[in-house]
Amino acid sequence: MAADNPCLKEHGPFIASGCLQCAGIRESCCAESYVPLTMADLNAILDLGYTLEEAAEAGEYYEEYLEDAEPWWRAGMTEIDGRLFRLTTRKNERSQCAFLREGRGCVLGERRPRVCKIYPFWVDGQGEIVVEPGEEECCLIAGSAASVERGIRMIDESPASIVEHFMAIKRDCEENGERRRELLLRLLGKKEAITA
């Protein structure tokens, strides 16, 4: 697996303090999720020495799950041959995120994608930080009785950093469509000679 290549730079594995119990009880969110990448997220991983193909894949999304999606989130999708894709982290042969080390966390450390940094939180249309709808059953923090403020501390973030990461994700969806398309075409084997 590419992420096990000892020649590639790794950061100290990161696992949020509130997530430590997760690894011993159940598969963490890192094991199951589709992890969307902003261009800045991708570049931060490529700077560690990974190739585009080692770091990312063309994650397919389906219309039936996008009915309630806000327009800016929808703008982060790229339609190719009638199917919807976005850049997501590479999965390993067990369909886990390739950057996960069991019981240790994420080898990307501070370079992990923004959406990973803020999960299970999101910012709603009114600008309020909320637990992402539907995540209560998947995530111990989201499903606990902890307040949003305490939950944010459990993932070692702050309300300000949650909003900052969220806004960067939103801007990326709105602004980087052309570059995203180029990279997705390359990952799908439909175009060559594009510099990552």
Ligand code: SF4
């Ligand atoms: S990039 Fe890191 S934090 Fe994000 S899902 Fe993968 S292992 Fe988890």
Ligand code: SF4
């Ligand atoms: S964010 Fe939630 S699901 Fe992910 S490791 Fe932490 S407690 Fe578990």
